[in-house]
Amino acid sequence: MKIHADLDLCQGHAVCQAEAPEVFTVPKRGKVEILDPTPGTDARAGVENAVRYCPTQALTLTDGDS
Ligand code: SF4
Numbered sequence: 001m002k003i004h005a006d007l008d009l010c011q012g013h014a015v016c017q018a019e020a021p022e023v024f025t026v027p028k029r030g031k032v033e034i035l036d037p038t039p040g041t042d043a044r045a046g047v048e049n050a051v052r053y054c055p056t057q058a059l060t061l062t063d064g065d066s
Helices: 015-019 041-053
Strands: 002-005 059-062
Touching: 015 041, 041 059
Parallel strands: none
Antiparallel strands: 002 059
């Protein structure tokens, strides 16, 4: 899977960081930084929750080999 963050939409709520701290980090008053844009399957549940619960729907997840 591959993660994309639309920084025009991100408002720094850090829901994603709460759901998958190994993949997302959000600096104070900043926007999301993706630590690992192609995480392994063990991170999938957390990443899916982050995509689902992001209040601005800034995150998208695509499936792929990487
Ligand atoms: S949950 Fe969404 S809006 Fe909040 S920091 Fe993450 S990507 Fe940005």
